Amino acid sequence: xxxxxxxxxxxxDVVLTTPLLRHLAKRGPVDVxxxxxxxxxxxxxxxxxxxxxxxxxxxxxxxxxxxRLASRLRHKHYGAAYLAQGSLRSAALALAAxxxxxxxxxxxxxxxxxxRRVAYDESAHHAARxxxxxxxxxxxxxxxxxxxxxxxxxxxxxSAVDALLAEASHVRGQPIVALAPGSVWATKRWPYxxxxxxxxxxxxxxxxxxxxxxxxxxxxTIAEALGRANxxxxxxxRLSLLGSAELIGRCAAIVTNDSAPQHLASAMGTPTVSIFGxxxxxxxxxxxxxxxxxxxxxxxxxxxxxxxxxxxxxLGHWRCMREIGAEEVERAVGSVLGR
Numbered sequence: 001x002x003x004x005x006x007x008x009x010x011x012x013d014v015v016l017t018t019p020l021l022r023h024l025a026k027r028g029p030v031d032v033x034x035x036x037x038x039x040x041x042x043x044x045x046x047x048x049x050x051x052x053x054x055x056x057x058x059x060x061x062x063x064x065x066x067x068r069l070a071s072r073l074r075h076k077h078y079g080a081a082y083l084a085q086g087s088l089r090s091a092a093l094a095l096a097a098x099x100x101x102x103x104x105x106x107x108x109x110x111x112x113x114x115x116r117r118v119a120y121d122e123s124a125h126h127a128a129r130x131x132x133x134x135x136x137x138x139x140x141x142x143x144x145x146x147x148x149x150x151x152x153x154x155x156x157x158x159s160a161v162d163a164l165l166a167e168a169s170h171v172r173g174q175p176i177v178a179l180a181p182g183s184v185w186a187t188k189r190w191p192y193x194x195x196x197x198x199x200x201x202x203x204x205x206x207x208x209x210x211x212x213x214x215x216x217x218x219x220x221t222i223a224e225a226l227g228r229a230n231x232x233x234x235x236x237x238r239l240s241l242l243g244s245a246e247l248i249g250r251c252a253a254i255v256t257n258d259s260a261p262q263h264l265a266s267a268m269g270t271p272t273v274s275i276f277g278x279x280x281x282x283x284x285x286x287x288x289x290x291x292x293x294x295x296x297x298x299x300x301x302x303x304x305x306x307x308x309x310x311x312x313x314x315l316g317h318w319r320c321m322r323e324i325g326a327e328e329v330e331r332a333v334g335s336v337l338g339r
Contacts, residue, residue, distance in 0.1 A: 001079030002029040004099060007038070008054055008085045011241065012285065014038040015263040016127040017084050018149040021047040024082070024134045031076065033093075041241050044152035056089075066093065073097035082133045086110050103133050126284035148288055151267040153246035160239055161246045168206075168233045175252035176233065177205045177333060178270070179222060180261035182215035185309030187318065188257045190275040193218070194225035195326035196255065200333065201230045208251060210244050210261055213237030253333050258309070262287050271336035273329060277321040278309045291336045297323050 003024050007017045014034055024030045025047035032042055036053045043051070052073070054060055060069050070093055080101040081094035086108025094102045095113050104110055106117040118133050127147045135142070177200050181193040197207050209219045209232050219236040226232055235247055241264070248254055248261065249268030256262045256272065258279050265272045266288035274287045276296035280303065286294055297303060303320050305313075313320075 002031060002049065002076065003027070004031050004033060004073065004076070004078040004081045004094070004097075006033045006054075006081060006083050006085055006090045006094065008033065008035050008056060008087075008090065011038055011041065011260040012263040013084070013126070013130075014041050015149045015151065015260070015267055016285075017130050018042075018045065018047070018151070018267065019127050019147055020082065020084065020130045020134050021045065022150065023131060023139075023146070028079075031078070033073075037241075041151060041245075043242060044154050045150070046152070066096070069093065070096035073099075083108065083110055083114065084130050084133065088113070105129070105133075122284075123282075124284060125286065125288065127288060129284060148269075149263065149267040151242060151245045151264065153242045153249075157240060157243040157246040160243045161250065164233060164235060164238065164247065165250075168231075174204065174206045176208050176250065178208045178210050178248050178251040178254040178256075178261070178265075179232075180210050180254060180256035180259065181218040181222065182211040183257045183259040183309065185278075186311050187278045187306075187313055187321070188259060188309040189218070190257055190277065190321050190324065190329075192324075192326045192329070193255070194221045196329050197222050197226050197232070198230075199326055199330045201226060203330075203334075205252070206230075206233065208233035208247060209236050210239075210247060210254075211236045253336055255329060255333060258285060265289055266292075273332045273336055275321070275324060275329065277318075277324075278303065278305045278313075279307070280304045283307065291338070293332050293336055295324055295329065295332055296320065 029049040031050040033052045033054050039051045039053045042048050074097045078099045081099040083090050083104035086104050088109045091110025091113035102114045103116045104114045105120040107120040179193050183189050215236050245264040248265050248270050253271040254265045258276050262274050271291035272287040272289040274294045281294045297320050
């Protein structure tokens with residue numbers, strides 16, 4: 001019978017769910033319930049039979065939306081639901097859809113409605129935690145490669161990136177380093193990308209800036225620091241999520257905050273430098289690319305201060321980010337590139 005994976009969390013969580021999808025697909029068809037934005041990340045994924053958008057803030061909100069979606073799921077006769085997103089609403093939806101086996105973490109809000117609870121391992125990477133939802137006794141021992149997320153840009157995304165790079169023909173033949181200066185949470189945005197970019201250009205790299213339309217002010221600061229002669233490849237707000245993944249996959253390395261581009265890079269195998277401020281990799285959301293490193297100020301007693309990253313530093317000094325200089329990050333880029 002087919003399985004249903006419910007994952008309506010952040011974009012990075014969706015990327016980290018792809019190892020679970022790959023594992024479950026070995027047993028049979030897998031459908032995924034995800035937010036409309038996150039659904040685009042799973043397009044072309046060979047492990048996924050159907051992507052079911054769950055627009056929980058608009059079309060599917062309220063009792064009527066819940067009932068309509070539950071009815072749609074009920075007609076698919078799923079054998080099991082894997083609650084990668086652990087809210088009570090997600091669990092209730094699986095129950096209302098008539099899914100007899102409901103699997104989730106023993107720490108989730110929806111656990112009273114689960115038929116099987118899996119221990120939430122705080123010490124594990126979140127990709128490993130999610131993968132554990134689908135592991136059964138007798139399954140072979142999983143490897144580091146099993147934990148690597150995967151994304152599958154289509155010819156549409158490939159063509160979009162080809163066109164973007166064609167506009168920047170002056171970078172042809174030079175290694176491209178992607179910078180991802182944005183984050184939904186303000187305190188997770190490292191403040192010195194505009195200082196780093198000229199340093200990397202001086203070492204022979206060209207810069208690509210990735211992010212959403214909301215990151216345009218940050219991208220503008222970087223572009224101004226580089227000047228016209230070294231104008232960056234500006235992909236901010238110009239590519240889809242899978243298009244951004246395709247561009248990142250063509251880069252020699254990426255420097256990113258603890259945010260979605262880090263996970264896109266993991267899925268594309270791009271050498272990664274991740275900068276952690278208020279959060280820490282020990283939460284389980286560090287990079288998984290084969291060549292990777294993380295930077296952070298472990299000596300600060302106030303760190304970590306939040307699971308996600310507050311809008312402002314609770315103590316007002318923001319030392320966790322301010323004390324990581326551009327020279328240190330430049331060295332880290334050289335390290336992940338092996339030079």
